[in-house]
Amino acid sequence: AATLPRSSRKVRKPLSRTRGSGADFAHVELRGGVAETINLVVVSVSASDRSVSAVRKVAYLNAFVRVLQRGRAGLLQHPSFGKLLYSLRACLLNQQRSVRAATLRTLRYLVSDGDMVQRLVNIKLDLLIMRSFDSVDARPVERIQALRFIRKLCVVCPQHIPQSLVIALVATAEHSNVEEKLTNAALATLSELAVVNPSVVAFSRGIKAILRGTVDCMANRMGESLLMSILYLLNHPDTRCFVRPHVDLEAIIAPFTDTHYRHFAEGHKDDPKEDRRRQVQAAQISVATMFRSWAGLISFCNPSGWGLQSLVGVLRLPNSVIQRGIMDLLYDIFKLNAPEWTDDFEQALASTDLCRPRDSWRLEEQWVVEEAKVVLSHLRKGRTNLVTCYFAMLLTTFIQAGVFESLVDVVRSGDEYITVQATILLGELLHLANTILPFECSSQTHCLPSLISVATSFDTTASERNRATDVVNCLDRLHQRKKVSTRPDSLYLQLTLNQSESSELKNSAVGREPQIAHTMLKELEDASIDNMLRESQVFTTKDVSQWNWNVIGTLLKSPHVTMRRLEDGSTTKFVKRLCYFYKPSSGLFSNVEQTHANIQKYSAVGCRLMQFLLGGEEGIKFAHELVAEITVCIRKVADGSCGREDILSGGSVSHTLSRDYFLLLGQLTTSPVGMEILRKFNTFSCLLGVCEVFQRRDLNKLLLTSLDYGHNGLCRVILSKLLTGIDSTMRMYATSYLRVILRAHLPEFKDWGIEMLITQLYDTEDNIVNEAIDILDEACDDESYLHTIVLRFPALLHIKDRGTALFTRFLSVNRGYWYLQSLNYITEEMERWYQDYNKQYVIQTEQRLAECLTSYRKTDEGQYIRRSQLQLARLDVFAPVHFYGQLVQLREGCKLLQRQVSNVLFAVVWGL
Numbered sequence: 001a002a003t004l005p006r007s008s009r010k011v012r013k014p015l016s017r018t019r020g021s022g023a024d025f026a027h028v029e030l031r032g033g034v035a036e037t038i039n040l041v042v043v044s045v046s047a048s049d050r051s052v053s054a055v056r057k058v059a060y061l062n063a064f065v066r067v068l069q070r071g072r073a074g075l076l077q078h079p080s081f082g083k084l085l086y087s088l089r090a091c092l093l094n095q096q097r098s099v100r101a102a103t104l105r106t107l108r109y110l111v112s113d114g115d116m117v118q119r120l121v122n123i124k125l126d127l128l129i130m131r132s133f134d135s136v137d138a139r140p141v142e143r144i145q146a147l148r149f150i151r152k153l154c155v156v157c158p159q160h161i162p163q164s165l166v167i168a169l170v171a172t173a174e175h176s177n178v179e180e181k182l183t184n185a186a187l188a189t190l191s192e193l194a195v196v197n198p199s200v201v202a203f204s205r206g207i208k209a210i211l212r213g214t215v216d217c218m219a220n221r222m223g224e225s226l227l228m229s230i231l232y233l234l235n236h237p238d239t240r241c242f243v244r245p246h247v248d249l250e251a252i253i254a255p256f257t258d259t260h261y262r263h264f265a266e267g268h269k270d271d272p273k274e275d276r277r278r279q280v281q282a283a284q285i286s287v288a289t290m291f292r293s294w295a296g297l298i299s300f301c302n303p304s305g306w307g308l309q310s311l312v313g314v315l316r317l318p319n320s321v322i323q324r325g326i327m328d329l330l331y332d333i334f335k336l337n338a339p340e341w342t343d344d345f346e347q348a349l350a351s352t353d354l355c356r357p358r359d360s361w362r363l364e365e366q367w368v369v370e371e372a373k374v375v376l377s378h379l380r381k382g383r384t385n386l387v388t389c390y391f392a393m394l395l396t397t398f399i400q401a402g403v404f405e406s407l408v409d410v411v412r413s414g415d416e417y418i419t420v421q422a423t424i425l426l427g428e429l430l431h432l433a434n435t436i437l438p439f440e441c442s443s444q445t446h447c448l449p450s451l452i453s454v455a456t457s458f459d460t461t462a463s464e465r466n467r468a469t470d471v472v473n474c475l476d477r478l479h480q481r482k483k484v485s486t487r488p489d490s491l492y493l494q495l496t497l498n499q500s501e502s503s504e505l506k507n508s509a510v511g512r513e514p515q516i517a518h519t520m521l522k523e524l525e526d527a528s529i530d531n532m533l534r535e536s537q538v539f540t541t542k543d544v545s546q547w548n549w550n551v552i553g554t555l556l557k558s559p560h561v562t563m564r565r566l567e568d569g570s571t572t573k574f575v576k577r578l579c580y581f582y583k584p585s586s587g588l589f590s591n592v593e594q595t596h597a598n599i600q601k602y603s604a605v606g607c608r609l610m611q612f613l614l615g616g617e618e619g620i621k622f623a624h625e626l627v628a629e630i631t632v633c634i635r636k637v638a639d640g641s642c643g644r645e646d647i648l649s650g651g652s653v654s655h656t657l658s659r660d661y662f663l664l665l666g667q668l669t670t671s672p673v674g675m676e677i678l679r680k681f682n683t684f685s686c687l688l689g690v691c692e693v694f695q696r697r698d699l700n701k702l703l704l705t706s707l708d709y710g711h712n713g714l715c716r717v718i719l720s721k722l723l724t725g726i727d728s729t730m731r732m733y734a735t736s737y738l739r740v741i742l743r744a745h746l747p748e749f750k751d752w753g754i755e756m757l758i759t760q761l762y763d764t765e766d767n768i769v770n771e772a773i774d775i776l777d778e779a780c781d782d783e784s785y786l787h788t789i790v791l792r793f794p795a796l797l798h799i800k801d802r803g804t805a806l807f808t809r810f811l812s813v814n815r816g817y818w819y820l821q822s823l824n825y826i827t828e829e830m831e832r833w834y835q836d837y838n839k840q841y842v843i844q845t846e847q848r849l850a851e852c853l854t855s856y857r858k859t860d861e862g863q864y865i866r867r868s869q870l871q872l873a874r875l876d877v878f879a880p881v882h883f884y885g886q887l888v889q890l891r892e893g894c895k896l897l898q899r900q901v902s903n904v905l906f907a908v909v910w911g912l
Helices: 034-046 056-070 081-093 097-110 114-122 124-133 140-156 163-174 180-196 198-203 208-214 222-234 250-257 270-293 294-300 306-315 320-333 345-348 367-373 386-400 403-413 414-437 449-456 462-483 489-496 503-510 526-535 549-556 561-565 569-580 599-613 619-637 651-656 657-668 672-680 683-691 698-706 714-723 730-745 750-760 768-778 783-793 801-812 814-822 827-855 883-887 891-899 901-909
Strands: 856-858 864-866
Touching: 034 056, 034 081, 081 124, 097 124, 097 140, 124 140, 124 163, 124 414, 140 163, 140 180, 140 698, 163 180, 163 208, 163 599, 180 198, 180 208, 180 250, 180 270, 180 856, 198 730, 208 222, 208 250, 208 270, 222 270, 222 294, 222 827, 250 270, 250 306, 250 320, 250 891, 270 294, 270 320, 270 569, 294 386, 306 320, 306 386, 306 403, 320 367, 320 403, 320 414, 345 414, 367 489, 367 814, 386 403, 386 414, 386 827, 403 414, 403 449, 403 462, 403 561, 403 569, 414 462, 462 569, 489 657, 489 698, 489 730, 526 549, 549 814, 549 864, 561 750, 569 599, 569 619, 599 657, 619 672, 651 698, 657 698, 672 683, 683 698, 698 714, 698 730, 714 730, 714 750, 730 750, 730 768, 750 768, 750 783, 768 783, 768 801, 783 801, 783 814, 801 814, 801 827, 801 883, 814 827, 814 891, 827 883, 883 891
Parallel strands: none
Antiparallel strands: 856 864
């Protein structure tokens, strides 16, 4: 029986209500048996509105839902259960939307399997649920409950979902007047249902709705997720038939190929230009998603000409919106840096510089580490880069579709802004073709006969000929820029590269100082020195912004004896004024804002000044004064007495050049004289104290990236302390910085650096272990590093698959082979590969490539989150190490394979 609270038979009403707000409700509890519960619900909800109010009907339905949540034993098999279904069918025709919504909620809890769905369909309940979507009186709450009911069917019994409900779902997804959130939810439900029951979605025209939704949904980034379900269908032969390439897939490129494309009705309230811009942007994301999968790429490269050729061909149309949209798409597909939107070619070209500072290079982010990934090349030069192979195939298809000819037409006929964009894109694609394509495919791509003929023919007008000539000159300037090697922008990374054993890396570090002249004053007389001292303006004015910092830097680099010995009074005064500028007590250098135009000049000259002072006894005295003041500031941080007004406070380090005092100290660590100065003032003790202040990660990063690790000493002690400290974030950052040191080829890294990386394999944080083993795997591509790792025999099996992959690298070395053979590892691993891991290897390789190309990234916890726009740079995916490939590196491994008949047969089958 129904029992009311507080032993009262009246409906308990809320303590407060708002008139006209729909806040009226009643509370009912059903505590009787199965038969009594069903009969009471049937009687209550079947009664007329005059005898039982809508509020009370909703209360009984909610009470019945609570009964279902507690358990449904014997409820569905009861003879009266059919009457309940008929009474619920009547409730769906009730005039009150609250009753209809509560009924849909009750039906959602009733559905548990396909048999229950069939019973609902037999009494035509699916048609009444359709009515909830289409009813004029329907409100979001009713539609939401109907949508939740369908989603429940998709989970418990997707194969039994009636087509009528899918049709209603399609109508909701395509209707522009429906609430945006509900439309997006309907599209998401359709895409999920297309994976588990594609036939019912296809026959209900749901495939078309999903594809149009990728272009027309308000959330542009949602289109990528919707399109994944279509790509899933295209990837399997059994479901590929449900997608019509020439009909359905054309909806994706319709905003490009149809200049009058408009999905919404004429009465749509939004601005048509804004709709057009949003649809072009959504189409860019959708087309890029198609090209980043094998199924989508094959579908778009159909030789019939409807896909890729249509997209490239429409680039020739004189429509700036479409041209810009397609060019932005090409920049996105090939992971190229899109230039600024300007009519100045030099400004646009400078904006595409790979070494241009990015937000991810900031001190608060991955300081120096992210920049090094761009500047320093990977050690895996002998392994195939799968991303390069993908771009090579993609570029070949675009070349065959005529992308170069289309871009030439754009630069010949477009406005100045479009011409600049198209010229840079044309040059980038030409450079990419010359870099990654085989000679047979790229030997003729640079010819561009249509552009050269216009530039050299006098049959064309002077304006056309001049424009073509300008484009050729611009392409040549871009090519000359590409010939220059990538150089670091950060002075901290330059300091690391100066420690390298590679002369090429040292030269790249020196060559990235355009602000300071490189003239070496070898044979200048004293008079010339005096003239340059006066030209520096140091004696003339105290305003440092008026000083000639190029001349100052050149003087400090001079090997002239007079400058080095500080014998002349003017030279001493010059150095004294410079030291005063850099002293913390003066507040000049330390208060320069990070937004100042000359910040890199000031810091670069400061580094040269420190090197200059170490060249003589008088200079060392100045260095003592400067180091003493800097040490006092650092000691405050270590003691915890650093206030907000101090130069090394958090705010000052974030916004001023006070951070670069660590850079000046780092210059001292590069020489024995500088190290002696730091020991004299106990600077290292203060720096070790800073390492223990885990709240100051900014200072720890600056300290870590400014020291010289080329020599054994206290600098490596600080590095080891940060690698094993309390703060897991700093341990992760320090581990990542070891990759920078590895690629920079610092002296003797294989002796001390590899040992540190092996220590990180036993860290308690999984992300640190994964980073360390990834760096070790990269180091194994250098044979000297591989031998060093094998000699230490690290324990790797606790890292599972990644540890096993690193163990596999040992098979190519004699010592590693016999060590693993003694552990019976080779036999067990060979059996595992023969049984199932050959297939797993292919799957893992595909997953790595897919994760690299998508706009999502996988976290260490296995979840996928969206990359920011700044993280969408091109990544590398190298072919994973193959067990058989490593085994045949040695004669003993080849003999072992020959003795295994099964593996020989396997090789014959695959044509090896």
